[in-house]
Amino acid sequence: MKNFSPIVNKIALSIALALTTFSCDTDTDPIDVYQVPAAIEPFVERFVQEAAARGISLNVTNLVVEIGLLTDEDEDVAGTCTNGGLTTPLIRLDTTKNWWSNGDMIREEVIFHEFGHCLLGRPHQDDVLPNGDFASIMRTKSPGLYAFYEFLDVNLSYKRDYYLSELFDEFTDPPCWIDESSALSLDFFPEFNTDGFNTPRQFLADGQDVFWISTFQNLFILNSSEVIQAVNNTNSNFQAGFGNALAVDQNGALWVANNIEGQNYIWKHDGALSFTLVYQSEQNPTLPNINISALSFDTNNRLWLATFQGELAIEKSDGTFEVFNENNSDLPAGSVPKLAPGTAGNMFILLGKSFILDPGDHQFQIFNFENASLPNQTLTNIVTDQQGNAWISSDYQLLRYKIAGNQFEALDMIDFNMPYSNITELVWDTEGNLWVATRLGLRKLIGERFSDFCSYHLGFDHWDTSTLGFDPQGRVWVSAKELIRFTQ
Numbered sequence: 001m002k003n004f005s006p007i008v009n010k011i012a013l014s015i016a017l018a019l020t021t022f023s024c025d026t027d028t029d030p031i032d033v034y035q036v037p038a039a040i041e042p043f044v045e046r047f048v049q050e051a052a053a054r055g056i057s058l059n060v061t062n063l064v065v066e067i068g069l070l071t072d073e074d075e076d077v078a079g080t081c082t083n084g085g086l087t088t089p090l091i092r093l094d095t096t097k098n099w100w101s102n103g104d105m106i107r108e109e110v111i112f113h114e115f116g117h118c119l120l121g122r123p124h125q126d127d128v129l130p131n132g133d134f135a136s137i138m139r140t141k142s143p144g145l146y147a148f149y150e151f152l153d154v155n156l157s158y159k160r161d162y163y164l165s166e167l168f169d170e171f172t173d174p175p176c177w178i179d180e181s182s183a184l185s186l187d188f189f190p191e192f193n194t195d196g197f198n199t200p201r202q203f204l205a206d207g208q209d210v211f212w213i214s215t216f217q218n219l220f221i222l223n224s225s226e227v228i229q230a231v232n233n234t235n236s237n238f239q240a241g242f243g244n245a246l247a248v249d250q251n252g253a254l255w256v257a258n259n260i261e262g263q264n265y266i267w268k269h270d271g272a273l274s275f276t277l278v279y280q281s282e283q284n285p286t287l288p289n290i291n292i293s294a295l296s297f298d299t300n301n302r303l304w305l306a307t308f309q310g311e312l313a314i315e316k317s318d319g320t321f322e323v324f325n326e327n328n329s330d331l332p333a334g335s336v337p338k339l340a341p342g343t344a345g346n347m348f349i350l351l352g353k354s355f356i357l358d359p360g361d362h363q364f365q366i367f368n369f370e371n372a373s374l375p376n377q378t379l380t381n382i383v384t385d386q387q388g389n390a391w392i393s394s395d396y397q398l399l400r401y402k403i404a405g406n407q408f409e410a411l412d413m414i415d416f417n418m419p420y421s422n423i424t425e426l427v428w429d430t431e432g433n434l435w436v437a438t439r440l441g442l443r444k445l446i447g448e449r450f451s452d453f454c455s456y457h458l459g460f461d462h463w464d465t466s467t468l469g470f471d472p473q474g475r476v477w478v479s480a481k482e483l484i485r486f487t488q
């Protein structure tokens with residue numbers, strides 16, 4: 001990451017990390033005197049957890065950490081480790097130095113460096129990787145190897161899992177980010193280019209195992225010859241239009257909503273390249289004709305749709321739509337809604353900073369940062385799990401809404417091995433695993449921990465991922481700089 005180095009240098013973080021070794025008194029038995037200041041305690045917990053995630057059981061019962069001024073001929077000493085072999089490891093940290101005010105990741109890196117000396121017995125190590133980056137946080141200078149500075153748009157947090165693996169095992173292989181390639185076997189579809197309008201918007205497999213791709217301009221099918229084919233009035237009775245929001249109903253049929261000359265059209269796929277036009281706003285004045293942002297079916301197979309102006313419309317049994325908006329309901333004003341069906345006829349709705357539960361009777365229950373433990377941020381994505389709970393993303397955060405108990409839980413993204421990754425999409429794969437597309441690539445949730453950055457690294461040009469989906473064969477389709485497909 002040559003681009004980032006000058007920026008980091010520019011903000012002049014001068015943290016030199018020093019090791020002070022004292023001769024030890026080998027007659028002394030280990031003393032159980034765990035003493036760690038509250039401000040440092042979370043980093044001890046993280047360190048033990050990161051060790052455990054790598055199969056290492058650490059004993060920290062005699063760790064002593066002291067916070068105080070460190071004076072040295074080098075004024076930049078952030079911390080020291082005194083490790084007398086069998087005696088109590090003693091770490092001193094000077095939190096008056098600038099490392100302490102440069103964010104969570106730099107605090108962690110300095111403290112973990114000292115833990116490296118004191119708890120893992122690692123000496124300094126100034127080797128570099130083939131790209132010139134330091135190979136280890138046990139280096140003696142140049143801090144912030146996996147720093148995150150949101151205000152500077154510098155995010156090196158994706159390097160963290162490598163540096164921690166190296167800390168616990170110095171023979172760890174060099175990381176994927178030292179060059180531009182990917183270890184995955186990738187298929188590219190450059191005609192879907194994110195520079196233009198032909199950016200994939202949605203990937204969806206229907207109940208007949210047909211795989212669909214929509215862009216804002218077009219609808220595509222992956223045909224039986226594995227060719228991506230545009231669907232339009234030259235090969236079907238489907239009329240191309242703008243938008244192309246997709247959903248699959250409870251019977252497995254694909255539905256498409258698009259807008260043609262200011263009118264909304266809702267189509268149902270009948271098989272092969274045949275479609276039925278089910279609704280058209282010109283014929284059905286209850287159907288809003290603002291562009292449709294999301295289409296969904298609840299478990300009672302009722303059609304729900306949301307518009308780019310924040311309206312919700314729900315199909316009634318007589319074929320008309322009941323429409324809710326800021327004027328006729330408690331729905332908040334403004335942004336583009338996202339929909340995710342619950343497992344009991346209910347619907348989850350994201351609208352700006354609000355999470356909304358419609359139990360099915362349109363008595364909306366509205367949660368936000370003012371009345372629930374939600375972040376004061378726009379909620380960006382929502383999916384439902386098999387238990388009927390909702391998973392919600394917001395910038396760098398994932399939340400779980402548990403329907404039993406009506407509770408939100410903010411996941412600790414560091415515990416989950418995905419610190420400071422800007423989330424662009426959440427999707428379940430065909431085996432029921434949650435995947436996350438981020439500005440720093442793809443991650444798969446395995447148990448309670450996301451895969452390492454390098455597990456699904458698409459290469460430098462392609463790590464800014466957005467739309468994500470899985471075809472019936474379980475292959476991964478992801479929109480990055482262009483459309484990419486690979487097998488897990």
Ligand SMILES: [Zn+2]
Nearest residue numbers: 017018019113
């Ligand atoms: Zn050191």
